[in-house]
Amino acid sequence: MAIEGMGMDASTFWATGDYGIVGDMWAAPGRDLVAALEVRGRDAVDLATGTGVTALTLAREGAASVVGVDISPGLLAEAARRAAAERLDVRWLEADVVDVPLPSDCADVVTSTFGLVFADHPERAVAEARRLVRDGGDVVFTSWSPNGLFGDIRRLMSRYHPDVPAPWHESVAGIRDVAGAGATVEEREFDLVFESPEAFVHLMEQYSAPILMARRTLGEQWSAARAAVLSAVRSSATPGAAGYVCRVPYWVTTL
Ligand SMILES: C[S@@+](CC[C@H](N)C(=O)[O-])C[C@H]1O[C@@H](n2cnc3c(N)ncnc32)[C@H](O)[C@@H]1O
Numbered sequence: 242m243a244i245e246g247m248g249m250d251a252s253t254f255w256a257t258g259d260y261g262i263v264g265d266m267w268a269a270p271g272r273d274l275v276a277a278l279e280v281r282g283r284d285a286v287d288l289a290t291g292t293g294v295t296a297l298t299l300a301r302e303g304a305a306s307v308v309g310v311d312i313s314p315g316l317l318a319e320a321a322r323r324a325a326a327e328r329l330d331v332r333w334l335e336a337d338v339v340d341v342p343l344p345s346d347c348a349d350v351v352t353s354t355f356g357l358v359f360a361d362h363p364e365r366a367v368a369e370a371r372r373l374v375r376d377g378g379d380v381v382f383t384s385w386s387p388n389g390l391f392g393d394i395r396r397l398m399s400r401y402h403p404d405v406p407a408p409w410h411e412s413v414a415g416i417r418d419v420a421g422a423g424a425t426v427e428e429r430e431f432d433l434v435f436e437s438p439e440a441f442v443h444l445m446e447q448y449s450a451p452i453l454m455a456r457r458t459l460g461e462q463w464s465a466a467r468a469a470v471l472s473a474v475r476s477s478a479t480p481g482a483a484g485y486v487c488r489v490p491y492w493v494t495t496l
Pocket residue numbers: 242251252255260264271288289290291292293294295310311312313316336337338339353354355356357359360361
């Protein structure tokens with residue numbers, strides 16, 4: 242499976258950098274998603290689980306069973322380490338979200354935070370999510386809203402790839418094209434907290450796969466791109482007691 246424009250398979254791509262470091266900065270949406278679902282006693286599958294932030298929350302909140310699925314063995318190893326540290330019972334499964342080796346109707350809740358949306362064939366990923374969930378169950382996934390910092394950063398990076406269209410998950414119409422006309426899309430927000438705008442950009446260019454890969458592929462153009470990203474971060478963040486805070490909108494799609 243190739244990431245568009247990257248010529249790299251998804252497993253290698255997402256193993257670039259250290260997703261655990263940056264992903265923990267935006268773990269709140271997964272926690273809020275689980276809190277809103279009332280998962281106690283229900284069977285759950287978290288697709289594209291990464292280091293397992295959402296799967297671990299499902300287990301903490303009393304789901305009857307939790308399976309975390311991801312294509313990256315390295316990220317699953319980190320997820321398993323975190324589960325062991327908290328003595329949480331989660332099954333970790335290395336698989337592509339478009340072809341999950343689990344039986345149909347095995348879950349009451351299927352989640353994916355900032356994960357399924359990155360599949361090469363999102364319609365197939367959504368079809369898999371629907372296949373896994375029992376009648377009356379919940380399928381919920383998140384994506385970055387175009388109306389906030391991550392939308393701004395994505396658009397800044399896209400200036401260097403003008404031929405690549407905006408992602409399907411940055412418009413409600415695009416989401417409904419992929420996930421069905423009945424999908425509901427709700428914008429929520431969380432506080433992204435970092436030491437300073439400069440420190441945040443530095444973390445992103447070292448550890449976030451999309452930004453690290455942009456830095457590598459842009460070469461000399463990176464310093465101008467970096468300056469634009471830093472300016473976007475500065476204008477969206479306000480200093481607070483624990484560092485800088487940026488209110489970041491994201492979308493929650495429910496099938
Ligand atoms: C931005 S991270 C999100 C991880 C996690 N859900 C979270 O909220 O922190 C994207 C994740 O999607 C996974 N991923 C991307 N494409 C995938 C695919 N086709 N099948 C399974 N996992 C995939 C990556 O390995 C990575 O862990």
